[in-house]
Structure formats: structure tokens, C-alpha cells
Amino acid sequence: MNKKYDVIVIGAGIGGLVCATSLAKRGQKVLLLEQHTSPGGYCSSFKRKGYTFDACIHHIKIRKNNSLLSNLIEDFGLEDYVRFKLLNISDLVISQSGEFTVNSDVNKTIENICEIFPKEKANIKGFFDLLNTNNVSYLYDKTRNRTFKQLVSLFFKDKKLISIFNCLLMNIGLPMDRVSALKAYYFFREFFYYQSYYPIGGMQQLADALVSAFKQFNGEILYKSDVEKIRLSGAKVTGITCRDIEYRAEYVVSNTDPYNTFFKMIGEKMISKRLANRISKMEPSIPSMNVYLGLSNKIERNYDTDKSLWYFPETDFSSIYDNIENSAPIVDEKYLICSFPSAYDTSLAPNEGTCMIIFSGAHYETDQYWAKNKNRLSDIVIERARKIIPNIEKCIEVKSISSPQTSYRYTRNYKGACYGLASTRKQMPRSYMPQKTEIDNLYMAGHWTTHGIGQGGVSMAAFSGLSAANKIIKNKKRKNI
Amino acid sequence: MTTIPADKLLKDVKKMILQIGELDEDAVTPDAKFVEDLGLDSMMALEVLASLEKKYKVKIPEENLAKMTSLSKTVEVLTEHLT
Numbered sequence: 001m002n003k004k005y006d007v008i009v010i011g012a013g014i015g016g017l018v019c020a021t022s023l024a025k026r027g028q029k030v031l032l033l034e035q036h037t038s039p040g041g042y043c044s045s046f047k048r049k050g051y052t053f054d055a056c057i058h059h060i061k062i063r064k065n066n067s068l069l070s071n072l073i074e075d076f077g078l079e080d081y082v083r084f085k086l087l088n089i090s091d092l093v094i095s096q097s098g099e100f101t102v103n104s105d106v107n108k109t110i111e112n113i114c115e116i117f118p119k120e121k122a123n124i125k126g127f128f129d130l131l132n133t134n135n136v137s138y139l140y141d142k143t144r145n146r147t148f149k150q151l152v153s154l155f156f157k158d159k160k161l162i163s164i165f166n167c168l169l170m171n172i173g174l175p176m177d178r179v180s181a182l183k184a185y186y187f188f189r190e191f192f193y194y195q196s197y198y199p200i201g202g203m204q205q206l207a208d209a210l211v212s213a214f215k216q217f218n219g220e221i222l223y224k225s226d227v228e229k230i231r232l233s234g235a236k237v238t239g240i241t242c243r244d245i246e247y248r249a250e251y252v253v254s255n256t257d258p259y260n261t262f263f264k265m266i267g268e269k270m271i272s273k274r275l276a277n278r279i280s281k282m283e284p285s286i287p288s289m290n291v292y293l294g295l296s297n298k299i300e301r302n303y304d305t306d307k308s309l310w311y312f313p314e315t316d317f318s319s320i321y322d323n324i325e326n327s328a329p330i331v332d333e334k335y336l337i338c339s340f341p342s343a344y345d346t347s348l349a350p351n352e353g354t355c356m357i358i359f360s361g362a363h364y365e366t367d368q369y370w371a372k373n374k375n376r377l378s379d380i381v382i383e384r385a386r387k388i389i390p391n392i393e394k395c396i397e398v399k400s401i402s403s404p405q406t407s408y409r410y411t412r413n414y415k416g417a418c419y420g421l422a423s424t425r426k427q428m429p430r431s432y433m434p435q436k437t438e439i440d441n442l443y444m445a446g447h448w449t450t451h452g453i454g455q456g457g458v459s460m461a462a463f464s465g466l467s468a469a470n471k472i473i474k475n476k477k478r479k480n481i
Numbered sequence: 482m483t484t485i486p487a488d489k490l491l492k493d494v495k496k497m498i499l500q501i502g503e504l505d506e507d508a509v510t511p512d513a514k515f516v517e518d519l520g521l522d523s524m525m526a527l528e529v530l531a532s533l534e535k536k537y538k539v540k541i542p543e544e545n546l547a548k549m550t551s552l553s554k555t556v557e558v559l560t561e562h563l564t
Contacts, residue, residue, distance in 0.1 A: 136523040137546035140530060430501065430528060452528045471503065478505070 005031045007472060008240055008249040010227045010265075013041025013411065014458055015446035016255030017210040018465030021076055024217035026473060031249070032219060033242055035226040040207030041411045042418070043458060048398045050350035051294035051342075053357055054203040055402070055410070056418065058308050058339040059090060060458050061194035069459050072466070077216075081209035083200045085344055090196035092303065093310040095167065097160040101307070104195045106132075117161045127155040131189045139185065147425065148184035149176040167312050170337060170361060172456055173286035173419050175321040183423035183454025190459065198344040206458075230254070230265045236440035240265075251441045251472050255465070257414040257448040258282065258433055272438055283427060285456060286321075287404030287416035289330060289362040291378045294398030297352040299389050305354060306343035311336040311387060320361065330360050330377045336384055353397065358385060362404055364415045370403035419456025420447025428454060435468050441475075443468045484564060485537075491556050497532050498552065501525050511553035518551075529555070537563060 009020040012034035020032040038044060042056040062070045062084075073079060091102035100112035110128050114121045133139055143151060148169070149162075156162050165188070166176045172187055199205040211221060222242075229241040230252055239248035254261040258279045262271050303309060312335040320333050337359045342349035349355050358381050365373075378401045385392050404416030413420070421427045432450040435443050445468040447455040454460065485493075491511070498509055502521045515521040515529070530549065534540060539562045541549075549555040 136527060137543055140527045140546060141543035144531060144534070429531070436503065452524050474503070 003247070004239075005029050005247065005249040007031075007251040007253060008033065008247055009253045009255060009445075010230075010240065010261075011035075011041070011255035011412070011446065012039040012207070012211070012221065012223075013255055013446055014043050014207070014210075014461040015465040015468075016041075016253070017207060017214065018072060018462045019253050019255065019445045019469045020219055020221075020465075021210055021214040021217065022466055022469035023472065024214055024219035025076065026469075028472075030214075030219045031247060032214065032221040033225040033227055033240070034221065034223050035412060036410055037223050038204070038207075039211050039221070039223075040204055042407075042413075043203050043207050044410075045202035045204035046400075048292070048400055049294060051292075051353065051355050051398050052202045052348040053292040053294075053355055053400065054339070054341050056288075056290070056359075056407075057203045057458060058341075058357075059087060059196040059198045059344075060084075060206065061190045062197050063194045067194060067459070068463050068466070072462060076210070076213040078206075078209045078213060081212045082205045084197040085200055087196040087198060087307070087344065089307050091308045091310060093164060093167070094303070094313055095160070095164050095310075096313055097164075102192065102196075106193050109192055113161075113164075117158055120156060120158055120161055123155045124161075127152070128192065130155075131185065132193055139182075143181040143185055145425065146181040147177050148179045148181050151181035151184070152176065167310055167335070170320075170359075172423055172454075173361065173417075174422055174424065178321070178422075178424055180423050180425045180428045180454060182452075183428065186453055186460075187457070190457070198341070200345050202341060202345070202348060227265055230261070230442065232266065232270060232439065235438075237442045251443065251475075253443045253445050253468050253472070255444070255446040256412055257284075257417075257420070257446075258444070259414045260412055261444065266439070270439075275438060278433070282433070283422045283424060284413075284415050284417035285419035285422045286361050287364050287407055288402075288418050289360045289374070289377060289381075289404070290402045291358040291360075291381050292398070292400040292402070293356040293358070293382070293385075293392075293396055294349060295354040295356055295389070295392065295395040296397050297354075298391070299354060299395045300391050301389060303388050305340045305356070305388070308339040309336065309388060311338075330362060330380060333360075334384065336381075336388065338385070338388065356385070356389075358382075364404045367405050370405050374401045374403055414448070421450065421455045423454040423456060428452060435464065436471055436475075443471060487556070487560065490559060490563075491552070493536070494529075494533065494555055494559070495552055497536075498529055501528050501532065509552060512551050514551050516550070533559060539563060 006028040007023050007030050009016045009032045020030050024030045044055045045052050088104050089101045098116035103109045152162050225242050227240050227242045231239045237252045268276050314334045339357050342355040407416035430450050430452045435449045445465045447461050449464050515526050545558050549558050
């Protein structure tokens with residue numbers, strides 16, 4: 001038998017890091033276990049021949065003094081460990097109808113969109129007013145039981161305008177006729193009304209800063225520590241087993257997916273049929289294929305490469321999601337979603353080069369499929385990227401490709417899903433995959449749990465981590481009374 | 482529409498609030514305010530509303546949603562729409 005902890009947290013993604021740090025800060029003895037060699041999950045970076053690439057996240061969204069992430073940064077003292085750069089212009093959207101930028105000042109963004117669709121000006125303003133509303137009953141009235149498609153159709157008729165929002169929903173991974181209106185509301189509110197920040201040194205710096213804060217509050221973290229088993233006594237957790245060592249704890253938080261948590265680490269026989277059935281039927285969000293390119297300083301540009309680009313002038317986006325589910329989306333589609341982190345921090349690329357990351361929604365396939373096809377598919381994506389950088393093929397100094405299987409290997413997300421549970425209307429209520437599980441003192445955090453506001457994204461993961469920590473503290477207090 | 486007895490309605494709504502807010506039974510008195518007294522966040526309040534509408538198959542107009550700030554008020558508004 002080993003030491004006893006108050007709480008063991010499994011998985012050092014953003015949800016696990018925030019949960020563990022919040023608990024440690026409140027005096028709990030916390031052990032955080034991560035199967036990979038470094039923290040962060042999707043919020044991480046890696047290096048190849050002098051180029052630093054962010055695995056998945058382009059930037060984070062903060063509303064100064066008034067958002068979960070800004071509160072956490074202050075509360076945990078993260079600015080002692082990481083500096084954030086404000087991006088005045090974070091995104092350029094190139095659509096069939098025209099181009100617009102996403103600015104730190106939302107009024108500029110609205111103006112830009114209105115310039116493309118002058119006839120829709122009043123409707124665009126109405127929609128943005130909804131995104132900014134604090135009137136909960138108004139919001140509820142507009143979003144209840146609706147998909148995002150039903151919500152936007154209350155505001156817009158122009159199909160090309162609607163298509164822009166559909167394109168940006170790649171950040172949730174669901175088409176507008178499937179995504180919950182409320183989830184899309186939260187996403188767009190953050191996307192347009194919050195400011196974009198980039199952690200100097202890469203996304204990994206945010207995860208590393210959380211680890212530093214966690215350690216400062218006396219938290220312990222172990223890497224390369226794949227948890228084999230969550231141990232129970234009756235219907236209550238007693239700890240975990242990891243690399244054949246038992247660690248005891250009063251509470252366990254699983255910041256991994258329900259499949260991993262309940263089927264692998266606990267065992268299907270130990271849970272209710274209802275939960276087992278729900279896990280078997282859960283719908284994950286889409287996975288992706290990412291192409292990471294280190295480019296020399298000889299690149300020619302059709303567009304400025306100093307912000308994230310959403311290039312879809314030849315696409316109406318209605319078929320993309322079908323293709324992701326049914327066939328080879330990368331071959332059939334003509335869009336590009338890419339980011340250039342070296343524009344925010346030139347030290348990420350050597351010799352004034354450029355780091356380029358291209359995101360494509362993908363289909364979950366076997367390891368063998370990706371081993372055989374990933375080079376061919378990445379060539380298609382790179383060929384398409386000539387629209388942005390005409391001489392791209394001549395400038396590639398480093399190339400790395402990640403498939404849904406790569407995502408699974410590094411983060412253990414079920415089927416390599418990018419955003420956890422898909423934010424469909426069915427999978428929204430907090431009772432669908434609650435953080436407080438049916439097993440006593442076992443909680444869940446991360447984008448596979450539901451809290452009524454949708455899954456996916458750094459702030460949602462952070463929210464779930466904080467919320468799990470709050471639930472544990474509340475539960476402890478109740479027991480002490 | 483069939484009438485649901487007032488005490489049954491109160492019990493059902495309370496159960497829903499307890500579940501969604503993960504609250505102690507004693508805290509949820511009829512006049513305790515959801516946000517100010519019980520610490521429900523606005524999204525939890527929304528989810529209580531969503532669950533009620535689903536359960537009782539009603540649609541409460543926006544102007545009445547804002548009135549549903551406590552257990553007793555919620556039952557009051559709900560009763561109006563059920564009868």
C-alpha cells in the first residue's frame with residue numbers, strides 16, 4: 001500500500017489540470033496522473049527540427065476581468081509562469097461572398113460582416129445582440145429545443161451568410177442542423193465577443209503554467225502513468241492502480257472519456273445497465289487530420305499569414321459533415337482551416353520561417369488505414385494550400401501529420417474525437433453524462449461530461465474541471481456536517 | 482388537459498431542482514430564490530425550465546419565464562399553463 005490522497009485526478013488535460021490545481025489550492029492532497037510524457041492533452045505543442053507546433057488549439061478566448069479563464073489565470077497566479085499576447089485580428093474568413101476578419105473589437109467584426117451583406121445589416125445586429133445578451137429568459141426562449149439552424153433562421157434568410165456560421169462550426173464539429181442552438185450560442189459568444197490570446201512560446205506554455213501552479217500548491221504529478229484500474233469497495237471508490245502500484249484516495253476524478261473510465265478502468269459489470277447502454281450509444285465529436293508544416297522564409301503569400309485562415313470560397317459546407325461521417329472528407333472537400341503560430345511568436349520557427357498547421361475534419365479509421373493513406377491525403381491538403389502559399393511545396397522543411405489514431409494515442413480521447421461528446425441536443429443536459437457519477441466519490445471532468453452548456457474547447461474543459469473540484473469540496477463539507 | 486394536483490407538482494418540481502442543482506433537500510424551501518439563495522447559476526435555472534417544459538409538454542412564454550425565480554413561483558406559473 002502506498003500513500004493516501006484526498007483526491008486522485010486521472011488525465012492532465014485542461015479539465016484535469018484545472019480540477020487538480022483548484023483542489024490543491026484549497027488544501028487538498030492531490031495526485032495527478034498522466035499517461036503521456038507531458039501535460040496538456042490537446043492543449044499542447046511539440047518540436048520538430050527547430051519548429052514548434054501547437055497540436056490542436058489555435059488560441060484561447062478571454063474576456064478580461066469577466067470570464068472563467070481570466071478568473072482562473074488570476075486565481076492560480078498563472079501570469080507568474082506564462083505571458084499572453086493579445087491578437088488584435090485573430091481570424092480571416094474567406095467565403096463565397098467576401099472576406100471578413102474577426103477583431104478584438106467586436107464592433108469592427110460586425111461592421112466587416114455587414115459590408116459583405118449590407119441588406120442583412122439589421123438582422124446581423126440582432127443576432128449579435130443575442131450573442132451578447134445577459135437576459136437568460138430571452139436566451140432560453142430563443143434557443144430552447146432548437147438546433148443552430150433553427151436559431152439562425154430566426155435572424156437570417158441569406159444562405160451565403162448562414163453558410164459562414166456553418167463553416168465556423170467546424171470548431172464544434174457538427175453541422176448547423178445537428179448542433180444544439182445553446183452550444184452554438186456559447187461558442188459564437190466566445191468567438192466574437194471575447195478576445196483572442198496566444199501564450200508566448202506555444203500552447204504548451206498554458207498547460208505547463210498550470211502544472212507549475214499545481215506544484216506550488218503542493219500537488220504531485222506523475223507522467224507515463226497509465227491508470228489500469230479504478231478501485232472500488234462496494235459502490236465507492238477507494239483509489240486506483242497504476243503500473244501495478246495501488247494509490248489510495250477518498251475521491252477520484254476521471255478526466256478521460258466514459259468508455260475508458262467505465263468500461264476499461266472500472267469494468268462494465270460494475271456499472272448500471274443504463275449507464276453501460278448510454279456509453280455504448282454515445283456519439284463522439286469528429287476527429288481530425290492535422291498537417292504540420294515548417295516552411296522556409298522563401299514563401300510567397302496570397303493572403304497574410306498572421307492570423308488563422310478559414311478558406312472556403314468554393315464550398316457551401318452543407319456536404320462536409322456528411323462526408324466526414326460517410327467517406328473520405330479530405331479528398332472531396334475544398335476548404336482549408338489553418339493557423340500560423342510563428343506569426344504570434346517568431347521564436348517558434350527558425351530563420352524567419354513559418355509554422356503552418358492545417359486542420360481537416362477526418363473520418364475515424366484504423367491504424368493500418370492511416371499508415372497507408374496519410375501521406376497521400378496530406379499531399380492533397382498541401383496542394384490545396386497553394387491557394388494561400390503558391391510555392392508551398394518548395395518551402396517545406398518539416399512535415400508532420402497527425403491522424404485520429406495519433407490523437408487517440410497521445411490523448412486517449414475515444415475515437416480521436418476533437419471535442420469530446422458531440423454537442424447535439426440529446427447530449428446536452430447535465431444529466432446525460434453527469435460529473436457526479438453513479439459510483440460514490442467518483443467524478444468526471446473534461447469535454448466528455450455534460451453541464452447543460454455543451455462540450456468542447458479550452459474554456460468548457462476548464463469549466464468542467466473547476467466544477468468537479470467545487471462538487472468535491474461541497475460533498476466533503478456536507479459529509480463533515 | 483388533465484389537472485395535476487398542486488402538491489404533486491410541487492414535489493416534482495422540487496425533485497428536479499434538487500437533481501439539477503445538487504442541493505440539500507432542506508435548503509429548497511418554497512420561497513428560496515434559485516439564484517440568490519440556492520446559488521443555482523443561470524444555466525441551471527434554464528435547465529430546470531427546460532426539464533419542466535419537457536416533462537409537462539408545455540411552452541412557457543418568455544414574459545413568464547422571468548417570473549419563475551423560486552419553487553413556489555415556478556409552480557404558480559406552471560399551474561397557469563397547465564390549466
